[in-house]
Amino acid sequence: MKRIEKKLKELSQDNQKAFVGYIVAGDPDLETSLQLMHLSVDSGVDILEIGVPFTDPIAEGPTIQQAHDRSLENETNLQKIIDLICKFREKDTNTPIILMGYINNFLMYKDLINRSHELGVDGVLVVDIPGELSLEDYGIDNQDLDIISLVSPTTSKERVKEIVKNSTGFIYYVTLRGVTGSSNLDGNEIEQNIKYIKSISSIPVMAGFGIKNSDDAKLLSSFSDGIVIGSSIVELIYKNSENKDFHEVSDYISNMKDAIR
Amino acid sequence: MKDNLPDKDGFFGEYGGKFVPETLMYALNELEQTYKTLKDNNDFNAEFHRDLAEFVGRPSPLYFAKRLTEHYNTASIWLKREDLNHTGAHKINNTVGQILLAKYMGKKRIIAETGAGQHGVATATVAARLGLDCHIYMGSEDVRRQSLNVYRMKLLGAEVHEVNSGSATLKDALNEALRDWVTNIEDTYYIIGSVTGPHPYPMIVRDFNAVVGYELIDQSQESFGRMPDSIIACVGGGSNAMGIFYPFIKMDNVELIGVEAAGKGIETGEHAAPLNDGTPGVLHGAKSYLMQDKSGQVKGTASISAGLDYPGVGPEHSWLKDVKRAKYVAVSDDEVMKAFHMVNKMEGILPALETAHAFAYLDELMPNMNKDQHIVINVSGRGDKDLNSVVEIEDIKL
Numbered sequence: 001m002k003r004i005e006k007k008l009k010e011l012s013q014d015n016q017k018a019f020v021g022y023i024v025a026g027d028p029d030l031e032t033s034l035q036l037m038h039l040s041v042d043s044g045v046d047i048l049e050i051g052v053p054f055t056d057p058i059a060e061g062p063t064i065q066q067a068h069d070r071s072l073e074n075e076t077n078l079q080k081i082i083d084l085i086c087k088f089r090e091k092d093t094n095t096p097i098i099l100m101g102y103i104n105n106f107l108m109y110k111d112l113i114n115r116s117h118e119l120g121v122d123g124v125l126v127v128d129i130p131g132e133l134s135l136e137d138y139g140i141d142n143q144d145l146d147i148i149s150l151v152s153p154t155t156s157k158e159r160v161k162e163i164v165k166n167s168t169g170f171i172y173y174v175t176l177r178g179v180t181g182s183s184n185l186d187g188n189e190i191e192q193n194i195k196y197i198k199s200i201s202s203i204p205v206m207a208g209f210g211i212k213n214s215d216d217a218k219l220l221s222s223f224s225d226g227i228v229i230g231s232s233i234v235e236l237i238y239k240n241s242e243n244k245d246f247h248e249v250s251d252y253i254s255n256m257k258d259a260i261r
Numbered sequence: 262m263k264d265n266l267p268d269k270d271g272f273f274g275e276y277g278g279k280f281v282p283e284t285l286m287y288a289l290n291e292l293e294q295t296y297k298t299l300k301d302n303n304d305f306n307a308e309f310h311r312d313l314a315e316f317v318g319r320p321s322p323l324y325f326a327k328r329l330t331e332h333y334n335t336a337s338i339w340l341k342r343e344d345l346n347h348t349g350a351h352k353i354n355n356t357v358g359q360i361l362l363a364k365y366m367g368k369k370r371i372i373a374e375t376g377a378g379q380h381g382v383a384t385a386t387v388a389a390r391l392g393l394d395c396h397i398y399m400g401s402e403d404v405r406r407q408s409l410n411v412y413r414m415k416l417l418g419a420e421v422h423e424v425n426s427g428s429a430t431l432k433d434a435l436n437e438a439l440r441d442w443v444t445n446i447e448d449t450y451y452i453i454g455s456v457t458g459p460h461p462y463p464m465i466v467r468d469f470n471a472v473v474g475y476e477l478i479d480q481s482q483e484s485f486g487r488m489p490d491s492i493i494a495c496v497g498g499g500s501n502a503m504g505i506f507y508p509f510i511k512m513d514n515v516e517l518i519g520v521e522a523a524g525k526g527i528e529t530g531e532h533a534a535p536l537n538d539g540t541p542g543v544l545h546g547a548k549s550y551l552m553q554d555k556s557g558q559v560k561g562t563a564s565i566s567a568g569l570d571y572p573g574v575g576p577e578h579s580w581l582k583d584v585k586r587a588k589y590v591a592v593s594d595d596e597v598m599k600a601f602h603m604v605n606k607m608e609g610i611l612p613a614l615e616t617a618h619a620f621a622y623l624d625e626l627m628p629n630m631n632k633d634q635h636i637v638i639n640v641s642g643r644g645d646k647d648l649n650s651v652v653e654i655e656d657i658k659l
């Protein structure tokens with residue numbers, strides 16, 4: 001069984017929701033990213049989403065954009081990120097890992113991405129490929145990798161059907177109109193849309209974008225299979241990058257995990 | 262050569278497409294549907310052409326450049342005078358068209374990115390005319406070098422948002438405009454200023470600018486009794502070039518030449534010439550030639566002209582390059598400044614620095630032409646906005 005499916009099955013057997021945590025690889029540096037990946041899992045993250053930095057990340061708000069810029073100053077690239085994941089796998093073979101990034105970087109490393117499953121990657125989420133398109137058409141073709149797609153409040157029902165058909169692992173439901181780190185969640189609309197996805201497919205649905213505090217987390221987890229948190233974690237990492245004491249990150253993750261229990 | 266592209270998915274060969282975050286798909290599909298319905302609608306077209314005639318001042322003249330022609334003493338040089346349009350450049354053709362789309366779609370808020378400021382001014386102008394809320398994104402580096410246009414946009418009632426991220430130029434302004442659109446998707450219309458971005462923009466912007474090429478067909482017939490031998494236009498994103506090239510794509514004996522910004526020289530890497538020195542990649546929603554490193558990160562650009570200072574190019578140009586229907590060359594900042602002065606002194610025309618790139622290619626082209634040939638340069642815009650930059654570049658004391 002694939003690692004994502006296995007993890008989500010275990011959680012659901014325990015009546016638990018999944019916590020997907022996002023960090024940008026190479027922010028503040030790759031060595032610290034390794035430490036932060038383990039720390040996140042130890043504090044309650046179930047699935048790691050590793051941001052691949054890009055010069056022009058059009059779906060990101062300022063917090064994650066700046067993290068991409070910081071990482072790029074260290075000349076982070078996909079090869080180095082895969083090396084990072086290999087190191088992580090030396091100690092953790094259970095936690096699923098998803099690469100989240102932009103198509104232009106993935107296209108430059110097609111062969112590596114196609115081998116990435118054996119190196120420890122479980123899924124890819126390409127932000128700027130519409131979900132009804134097949135990544136195979138762009139040379140990214142490995143049946144062992146889960147292809148995670150986004151569905152947003154503006155996605156039409158017809159397109160949701162197409163997207164669900166092409167997705168494996170889970171659907172990432174974007175909870176608001178806006179970039180990562182925005183606010184103003186509409187609980188009612190989110191609930192209706194997730195219900196619709198669930199009515200046509202058995203694929204798990206994670207909710208993300210705009211989750212800041214435990215109230216948001218609790219609300220969204222009540223009608224999804226789990227939540228994704230990015231900007232808040234990235235912000236706390238940045239705040240503590242100087243002294244590299246990340247207990248604030250760890251506390252935040254534990255609190256969020258408690259909120260969705 | 263066929264000219265029925267893009268295909269139904271928005272591709273010109275392998276280039277173009279819709280590479281955008283999911284939230285934007287709805288708006289792009291809505292725009293595509295609206296445009297499909299309106300482009301053959303008589304009322305819509307009548308209104309567009311009335312605005313072009315009465316508000317923009319079209320048709321723009323085709324003018325014989327007598328002294329330039331005598332200077333090179335080979336082919337006749339003709340100038341398609343887009344610099345005489347209202348607001349001073351070809352950019353207004355597209356904004357007049359797109360604001361009508363916004364009106365038909367009932368959108369109340371207009372956003373746009375701008376580099377040199379010409380598209381920002383053209384957008385603010387048409388938004389003012391319809392009383393719509395207008396927000397322009399502009400890199401802080403461009404705000405500095407194009408301060409006159411910033412003031413013009415403000416006079417027109419637009420809010421100018423300075424963008425400090427990345428290289429603080431056109432590419433970053435586009436990123437920020439896309440982020441605004443993702444956030445305000447329902448009430449906002451995004452007027453992209455070039456033949457770039459996700460489908461259907463490269464097609465829509467081309468179609469609205471193609472009025473330039475269609476006029477040129479008639480004017481060439483009237484002025485010298487046949488079609489031109491060569492058409493030359495500068496290429497940044499490539500909207501003025503695409504507009505004048507498009508109706509000629511199927512006329513195989515008309516040579517199409519796009520001139521990119523070689524900045525400090527192609528060999529230095531400090532330029533803005535993706536068609537000359539880039540590789541295919543995806544930026545701002547479309548696949549096209551792109552200046553990028555081997556990790557797929559977009560490289561910084563360098564050009565004397567803010568309007569060409571962009572690492573990507575419209576996907577249709579990438580296709581025209583690959584199928585060898587158009588030729589893309591590049592000229593350096595120094596060659597551009599030389600041409601800028603020559604056009605001022607010989608023709609009494611102050612071209613934009615972007616436009617001066619097209620003139621700068623004459624030194625190379627003209628010795629190979631014959632006396633019975635005719636070439637046309639698209640004078641995409643006027644250079645009043647660049648006077649501050651020129652004064653700075655040449656260290657002139659006013």
